Amino acid sequence: MLSLSVGLSVAFSPAPSVVSQSRVAPRATVVEMVNPVVVGVAADSGCGKSTFMRRLTSIFGGECKLLDIGRETNTLVSDMTTVICLDDYHKWDRTGRKSNPEWPNGITALHEACQDWDKMAADVLDLKAGKSVSKPIYNHVTGELDPYEDVDPTPIVIFEGLHPMYDERVNKALDLTVYLDITDEVKFAWKAQRDIAERGATMEEVQKAIDGRKPDFAAYVEPQKAKADIIVQVLFSDLIDDPTGKFLKVRLITKNNLKHISPAYLMDEGASITWKPNPNKLTTSAPGVLFKSYQDEWFGQSVSVLEMDGKIDSLEELIYVESQLCNTGTKYYGELTEQMVNNKASPGSENGSGLFQTICAFKIREAFEAITA
Ligand SMILES: Nc1ncnc2c1ncn2[C@@H]1O[C@H](COP(=O)(O)OP(=O)(O)OP(=O)(O)O)[C@@H](O)[C@H]1O
Ligand SMILES: O=C(CO)[C@H](O)[C@H](O)COP(=O)(O)O
Numbered sequence: 001m002l003s004l005s006v007g008l009s010v011a012f013s014p015a016p017s018v019v020s021q022s023r024v025a026p027r028a029t030v031v032e033m034v035n036p037v038v039v040g041v042a043a044d045s046g047c048g049k050s051t052f053m054r055r056l057t058s059i060f061g062g063e064c065k066l067l068d069i070g071r072e073t074n075t076l077v078s079d080m081t082t083v084i085c086l087d088d089y090h091k092w093d094r095t096g097r098k099s100n101p102e103w104p105n106g107i108t109a110l111h112e113a114c115q116d117w118d119k120m121a122a123d124v125l126d127l128k129a130g131k132s133v134s135k136p137i138y139n140h141v142t143g144e145l146d147p148y149e150d151v152d153p154t155p156i157v158i159f160e161g162l163h164p165m166y167d168e169r170v171n172k173a174l175d176l177t178v179y180l181d182i183t184d185e186v187k188f189a190w191k192a193q194r195d196i197a198e199r200g201a202t203m204e205e206v207q208k209a210i211d212g213r214k215p216d217f218a219a220y221v222e223p224q225k226a227k228a229d230i231i232v233q234v235l236f237s238d239l240i241d242d243p244t245g246k247f248l249k250v251r252l253i254t255k256n257n258l259k260h261i262s263p264a265y266l267m268d269e270g271a272s273i274t275w276k277p278n279p280n281k282l283t284t285s286a287p288g289v290l291f292k293s294y295q296d297e298w299f300g301q302s303v304s305v306l307e308m309d310g311k312i313d314s315l316e317e318l319i320y321v322e323s324q325l326c327n328t329g330t331k332y333y334g335e336l337t338e339q340m341v342n343n344k345a346s347p348g349s350e351n352g353s354g355l356f357q358t359i360c361a362f363k364i365r366e367a368f369e370a371i372t373a
């Protein structure tokens with residue numbers, strides 16, 4: 001049982017130097033909490049961060065909702081978790097990125113010059129020390145930098161966005177780091193499906209948007225995948241040639257010898273396993289489903305890999321898969337299947353992306369309980 005001591009002290013947080021006084025209101029009360037656990041989740045735009053956050057926060061119970069400040073915010077809060085979007089630390093607004101004297105051709109939000117690293121590091125360290133912060137907001141609706149919001153610490157604080165591991169002050173402060181590695185073809189399929197359906201974009205516009213970000217993505221975002229403790233890698237399936245991204249091969253890559261968690265695996269720890277489940281126990285449409293579990297190297301580091309290629313048709317039957325999975329971080333047999341069924345409506349529930357995001361969420365809980373024990 002986690003015991004929390006929350007001390008209330010009256011203090012004023014100094015107005016940060018980055019912005020004019022008009023956007024920062026001094027705080028009257030600061031909530032102090034015994035060291036929260038801080039987690040970083042890195043991914044490009046449109047790669048499933050919001051979907052992953054829904055799966056993650058649902059495991060800790062309680063309703064996760066937008067911070068109630070009466071205006072646009074990206075911050076999600078529940079009793080146990082706070083999710084902070086790192087886009088809030090953009091140095092310039094959308095116009096400022098497009099017409100910037102320092103950058104005649106404009107600058108993307110992925111470029112390291114576009115982030116207020118000092119403010120981001122200060123807030124991460126304050127929240128990790130259990131202190132409240134007054135933080136900036138990047139308004140994705142208007143593209144503007146909105147007045148600051150006050151955020152109090154919760155037992156778990158998750159920093160999600162493009163660059164959680166880029167600045168070493170932040171990377172060192174994070175207790176666990178995750179990278180959602182969506183390969184280019186899958187990213188295009190997902191972004192096309194969303195931006196065409198919901199934003200009226202054309203295929204050419206989607207391709208142009210992705211191509212336009214690629215140089216800065218490769219320079220400032222992608223290198224984080226070598227740093228991350230856990231990687232959820234999403235590729236096209238090997239079982240069928242499907243360019244729509246409906247059939248996926250997904251890998252859960254976990255570094256061995258991490259301080260607070262150990263990797264999940266199939267059947268026999270450290271073994272190399274290929275498993276095609278009994279079709280009488282697991283309903284799957286063609287081309288079926290194939291699981292693997294093996295040891296590998298990831299950027300020169302020893303890792304354990306769980307792999308799922310294909311998809312399953314009935315989530316309730318996942319209990320059969322769960323019976324063969326080990327060290328998933330669940331507290332009782334069936335909890336993984338229960339969580340998957342609870343989040344059935346979230347994208348990726350039928351393939352490895354939903355399954356491994358859920359196991360990753362259990363691992364974050366495992367780390368939380370190891371650190372706060
Ligand atoms: N596992 C998945 N399988 C299929 N589609 C997915 C999956 N995860 C996310 N998507 C789709 O990709 C798009 C982006 O998902 P989501 O909003 O979770 O990403 P995001 O990283 O939060 O996006 P943004 O950074 O643009 O806010 C959505 O259309 C979603 O349906
Ligand atoms: O990478 C992004 C989100 O993770 C966005 O592209 C970035 O925040 C800039 O936003 P906008 O699309 O409003 O210009």
